[in-house]
Amino acid sequence: MTPAPDLRAIVESTRRRIRAAVVVAIVAAVAAAIPAALLVAWLLGAWTGWRAPSIAPLVLELVAALAAGGLAYHAVRRWLRPLDAPRVAADTESRLGLPPGELRSLLELQHATPPGTSEALIQRAGARLMPQLLGRSARELEGALGERARRRRTLALASLGALVLLVGVLGFASPDRSAASWSPMLHPVAHLSPPPLPPITVEPGNAEVARGSDFEVRVRAPGRTAAAVAWRAQGDVPRQRTLEVIGDNAVAVIPRVETPTTYWVTTPDGARSERFTVTPVDPMLVADLVVEVRPPAYVGRGVERYQTDIPPLEVEEGTTIVVSGRTTRPLAAAMLESADASHALDVDGGTFTGRIVPTRSGVFAWTLRDATGNAPALDPAPLEITLIADAAPQAIVTFPGTDTVIAPDLRQLVAGEARDDYGLSSATLVSWRVSAQGEREPAVEQSIDL
Structure with missing residues (x-):
């Protein structure tokens, strides 16, 4: 086998390594345009001219693209295209101290041997040159071209890494500013138009109001100077009222809602809210309010209804007060409340019942609420309860006095008086004897007919 292919293989391998380093350098340099553009965008983010509508993001992207394209064109033309086999061979000759043109001439002769040239002499010259190439490191064979390619690759990769790191630090250090600065780069053409205004909000939305009352509509329209509230009552023509928006807010009043009414809000920029419905409801009324006063048994008085x-109630201690009533709408809660007590009542649809045993005097107000928290149009008058304390019975022995002499038959007439504010049901005489030694004998009880 002749050494000629080996020479071409060595030179071609050296050329590929140099080209690979140059390609990496070009790719890294072009890719660095992306973080460089993001860095410039971050610096421009605080500038008012960066905010939409603005052409600045589009210009920056075009400049970055042109710069990257120009750099790529220059690098390919000046760095990559000149890396042909003869130039690599010349650089290898210079690095290894070979006579100028020795390696290049052999490559040219081996590639196309001229007529009349001795192939044996070419092979002999190649065999003499081969030992000077074998055993050499890749860097020795690459020469100055390889050093420049590696230097450019290192510089391009370092620049790319530094820019990416700086952009990452800025993104973490100031995420809000970074997002505001970099978002226009994603859609530079859309950034030429003003940003869409925030949506309008309408309160209270779907609602119920007392029939015949006015209905207030609250509108929040950020970035607008005017808003129109339109409504249409059932069986009527649409109506509209234009409002001035001050501080992003406006308020309109739909007068006298008598029938179900649909309303919505529009703004000059074309924004439109969803349609809402106002439903009129009749006021809640209280009917069939009943209060029963059930005195304790010892009073001997029947139930008062x-x-x-x-009216104001004067009741004895232990009296049970039973209340009941009905409303024109279903209830969610019913209570009787005084300054220091609260009594929950049972509700079932539109009826309420309950019982209380007052422990002190007070004024008990009614609290009735439907499912939406509305109170009756007219609350019942509060219950005024005065609690009458039950006085203790009084008993007095009127005869005999404090000291007396007993008859020989050991019988003694005793007379007395007993009274109570509600009457007496029974009375008992209790007596006992004390001996001469001062010892008290067991008491004796004797019932007294009243």
């Missing part, structure tokens, strides 16, 4: 208009 009051309906609709409840």
Whole structure:
């Protein structure tokens, strides 16, 4: 086998290594345009001219693209295309101290041997040159071209890495500014138009109001100077009112809602809210209010019943007060509340019932609420309860006095008086004897007919 292919293989391998380093350098240099553009965008992010509508992001991207393209064209033309086999061979000759043109001439003769040239002499010259190439390191064979290619590759990769690191640090250090600065780079053409305004919000949306009352609509329209509230009552023509938006807010009033009414809001920029419905409802009324006063048994008085208009109540301790009533709408909660007590009542649809045993005097107000938290149009009058304390019975022995002499038959007439504010049901005489030694004998009880 002749050494000629080996010479070409060595030179071609050296050329590929140099080209690979140059290609990496070009790719890294072109890729560095991306973080460089992001860095410039971050610096421009605080500038008012960067905000939409702005052509600045598009110009920056075009400049970055042109710079990257120009750099790539220059690098390919000046760094990559000149790397042909003769130039690599010449650089190898210079590095290894070979006579100028020796390696290049052999490569040319081996590639195309001229007529009349001795192939044996070419092979002999190649065999003499081969020992000077074998055993050499790749860097020795690459020469100055390889050093420049590696230097450019290192510089390009280092620049790319530094720019990427700097952009990453800025992104973590100031995420809000970074997002605001870099977002326009994703859609530079869309950034030429003003940003869409925030959506309008309407409160309270779907709602119920007392029939015949006015309905207030609250509008929040950021970035607008005007808004229009339109409504249409059932069976009526649409109506509209234009509002001035001050501080992003506006308020409109739909007068006298008598029938279900649909309303919506529009703004000059074309924004439109969804349609909402206002439903009129009749006011809640309280009917069939009944209060029963059930005194304790010892009073000996029957149940007292009051309906609709409840007078102030004077009740004895232990009295049970039973209340009941009905409303024109289903209830969610019902209570009787005083300054220091609260009594929950049972509700079932539009009826309420409950019982309380007051422990002190007070004024008990009614709290009735439907599912939406609305109170009756007219609350019942509060219950005024005065609690009467039960006084203890009083008993006095009127005869005999404190000291007396007993008859020989050991019988003694005893007379006395007993009274109570509600009457007496029974009385008992209790007596006992004390001996001469001062010892008290067991008491004796004797019932007294009243």
